[in-house]
Amino acid sequence: MKTKNITSYLLTLLIIVVLCSCKQEGEYHPITDRIEAEGKNYHGNLTSDELLAGTELIKITEGDHTFLIPERKGQIKLFACIECHSKPVSQMNGLNEKKAHWDIKLNHANGETMNCTTCHNGNNMNNLNTITGKNVDFNLSFKVCAQCHSSQFEDWKGGAHGKKVAGWPPPRASMTCVNCHDPHKPNFETRWPSIYNTEKAKERKEDLEH
Amino acid sequence: MSENKKWYSLDLGLSKNKKTSSSCGCGKTSGGCNNHGTKNTQPTEMSSEDFFEAAIDASIGDERHRDGFEQVFDVKMDRRTAFKKLTASLLIGAGAVSTSCSSFAGDDTKEKAQIDWEEQFKGNYKLMTNEEKQGTINRLMRSYELRTGKNISMTAENAEEDVLFGYAFNISKCQGYMDCVSACVEENNQDRNSQMQYIRIHEMKDGEGFKFDNADDNYYHEVPAEGHFYMGTQCFHCDNPPCVEVCPVQATWKEDDGLVVIDYDWCVGCRYCMAACPYDGRRFNWSKPQVPENEVNKNQHYLGNRMRKKGVMEKCTFCVQRSRKGKNPACVDACPTGARIFGNLLDPNSTIRWVLENKKVFRLKEDLGTEPKFWYFMD
Numbered sequence: 001m002k003t004k005n006i007t008s009y010l011l012t013l014l015i016i017v018v019l020c021s022c023k024q025e026g027e028y029h030p031i032t033d034r035i036e037a038e039g040k041n042y043h044g045n046l047t048s049d050e051l052l053a054g055t056e057l058i059k060i061t062e063g064d065h066t067f068l069i070p071e072r073k074g075q076i077k078l079f080a081c082i083e084c085h086s087k088p089v090s091q092m093n094g095l096n097e098k099k100a101h102w103d104i105k106l107n108h109a110n111g112e113t114m115n116c117t118t119c120h121n122g123n124n125m126n127n128l129n130t131i132t133g134k135n136v137d138f139n140l141s142f143k144v145c146a147q148c149h150s151s152q153f154e155d156w157k158g159g160a161h162g163k164k165v166a167g168w169p170p171p172r173a174s175m176t177c178v179n180c181h182d183p184h185k186p187n188f189e190t191r192w193p194s195i196y197n198t199e200k201a202k203e204r205k206e207d208l209e210h
Numbered sequence: 211m212s213e214n215k216k217w218y219s220l221d222l223g224l225s226k227n228k229k230t231s232s233s234c235g236c237g238k239t240s241g242g243c244n245n246h247g248t249k250n251t252q253p254t255e256m257s258s259e260d261f262f263e264a265a266i267d268a269s270i271g272d273e274r275h276r277d278g279f280e281q282v283f284d285v286k287m288d289r290r291t292a293f294k295k296l297t298a299s300l301l302i303g304a305g306a307v308s309t310s311c312s313s314f315a316g317d318d319t320k321e322k323a324q325i326d327w328e329e330q331f332k333g334n335y336k337l338m339t340n341e342e343k344q345g346t347i348n349r350l351m352r353s354y355e356l357r358t359g360k361n362i363s364m365t366a367e368n369a370e371e372d373v374l375f376g377y378a379f380n381i382s383k384c385q386g387y388m389d390c391v392s393a394c395v396e397e398n399n400q401d402r403n404s405q406m407q408y409i410r411i412h413e414m415k416d417g418e419g420f421k422f423d424n425a426d427d428n429y430y431h432e433v434p435a436e437g438h439f440y441m442g443t444q445c446f447h448c449d450n451p452p453c454v455e456v457c458p459v460q461a462t463w464k465e466d467d468g469l470v471v472i473d474y475d476w477c478v479g480c481r482y483c484m485a486a487c488p489y490d491g492r493r494f495n496w497s498k499p500q501v502p503e504n505e506v507n508k509n510q511h512y513l514g515n516r517m518r519k520k521g522v523m524e525k526c527t528f529c530v531q532r533s534r535k536g537k538n539p540a541c542v543d544a545c546p547t548g549a550r551i552f553g554n555l556l557d558p559n560s561t562i563r564w565v566l567e568n569k570k571v572f573r574l575k576e577d578l579g580t581e582p583k584f585w586y587f588m589d
Binding site: 030031034035038039041042043044045046047048050051151152155158159160161162163164166167168169170172174175180188190191192193194195196197198199200201204 | 370371372373374378380383385386387388389391392395404405407427428429430431432433434449533536537538542545546547548551552553554555556557558559560561562563564565568569581583587589
């Protein structure tokens with residue numbers, strides 16, 4: 001009789017434990033759990049194809065990441081550069097030709113670290129070059145930037161740095177460095193905010209007066 | 211379709227298929243007049259005593275235990291029946307009015323009255339079928355056209371499968387330019403009179419941490435200001451939203467893609483949600499929102515940027531009219547510094563997932579258990 005009582009007691013306890021451990025629908029849980037659970041069988045339906053339709057894009061693969069970036073050469077007004085730069089820069093120096101690019105002032109690192117040819121290939125103006133003198137296509141200019149700005153490069157590859165071209169669904173199309181930063185002066189300048197809330201300022205003033 | 215509806219919608223004789231109503235003039239759903247009794251199923255073989263009992267049950271039911279006052283006032287009536295009675299009587303009045311006025315009123319006026327009437331008695335958007343959603347946005351579009359002579363395009367896209375929206379904000383990148391705020395105001399048709407803004411950019415002193423009391427969210431000087439950093443707040447679209455919990459009329463809820471939305475036509479303006487939100491994410495229309503006609507964004511969503519009215523809540527919807535079409539919210543597109551990252555949390559290859567997995571992210575007031583889908587991070 002006693003054992004029977006104990007077994008039935010244990011049994012009810014077990015049932016209660018099982019019932020309590022079962023998660024109820026809609027029960028509070030961390031968002032990370034939800035992402036993991038619901039993302040398991042992910043198959044997205046939406047695409048950004050339509051939004052990207054008007055933009056010339058090229059596909060790049062860097063490490064584990066493959067994505068699109070805007071094509072660049074077609075956007076440069078005076079490309080190809082050798083139409084003017086028919087000779088290497090060293091030979092064109094001192095010639096009494098019309099001055100071009102007179103408005104470009106290099107404000108990037110300092111003169112000891114960088115000059116024009118740190119990025120531009122003086123012998124083949126149609127290309128950029130790495131520090132070690134390897135040619136880099138203008139479309140892949142991020143490779144030049146990535147030599148020094150390695151942490152920004154990591155973030156950009158993952159998607160933590162920079163902007164998207166359009167839309168959030170795949171395929172991923174990210175702006176490349178030069179779409180936001182002018183490589184000759186890459187810093188963002190200080191400026192006035194684009195909006196000021198006069199109503200809020202008034203309210204605050206009234207609050208202070210009371 | 212109409213059989214499964216969870217609310218009563220007004221039939222002004224537009225749909226001809228009138229179902230034979232189970233209600234009768236007596237005003238009760240379960241007995242009370244003799245018309246109901248005969249409908250109840252009775253077994254064919256029944257003793258006369260049983261039959262007598264059943265007949266009494268069917269005809270007066272509970273009421274044989276009650277009398278007088280209780281019988282009259284303690285009537286079992288759900289909301290639907292109550293509305294039925296109410297609208298039925300109103301309908302008669304309105305019918306009379308419309309027929310008597312028909313010789314004076316133009317077709318437009320009549321149509322407008324019809325639209326207003328149907329809008330007045332439509333159900334909660336959350337419970338609508340797709341056809342009903344389409345119906346209401348068609349009415350709203352037509353109503354706008356009748357009132358202003360201009361066309362708007364309004365949609366009612368539902369949440370897409372396998373989508374859960376998330377947002378990340380890079381504190382190191384934000385420079386306080388406020389381009390996001392102005393883009394948001396333009397996109398979402400916010401009231402220009404009260405200068406309502408969903409987004410706040412807080413200017414905080416370096417080295418003092420997050421002190422919202424000391425922060426300035428309405429600065430006007432060149433930015434970024436020396437010795438300050440900037441961070442933005444807006445609706446965080448919590449996964450466990452306290453604002454939804456407190457709404458007494460269920461006018462706000464969480465959609466399947468994680469957006470916390472408001473049915474502006476169901477909101478009663480009690481502002482409980484505003485008090486419940488720990489993040490100052492909700493705004494109230496103290497007056498009728500005013501947007502100059504030429505500045506109205508005409509690409510609208512029922513749950514998003516359509517024109518609001520006086521006395522209702524509104525807030526950031528992650529630009530539902532854009533995000534459900536695959537676009538980024540206006541603030542994300544407008545930000546010149548790339549501080550704002552938006553995407554699908556369920557897509558393992560999305561950039562937002564990379565940020566969550568590879569950057570040191572945190573959320574505001576995490577200990578409240580609200581589970582915001584809005585993360586902050588630094589370079």
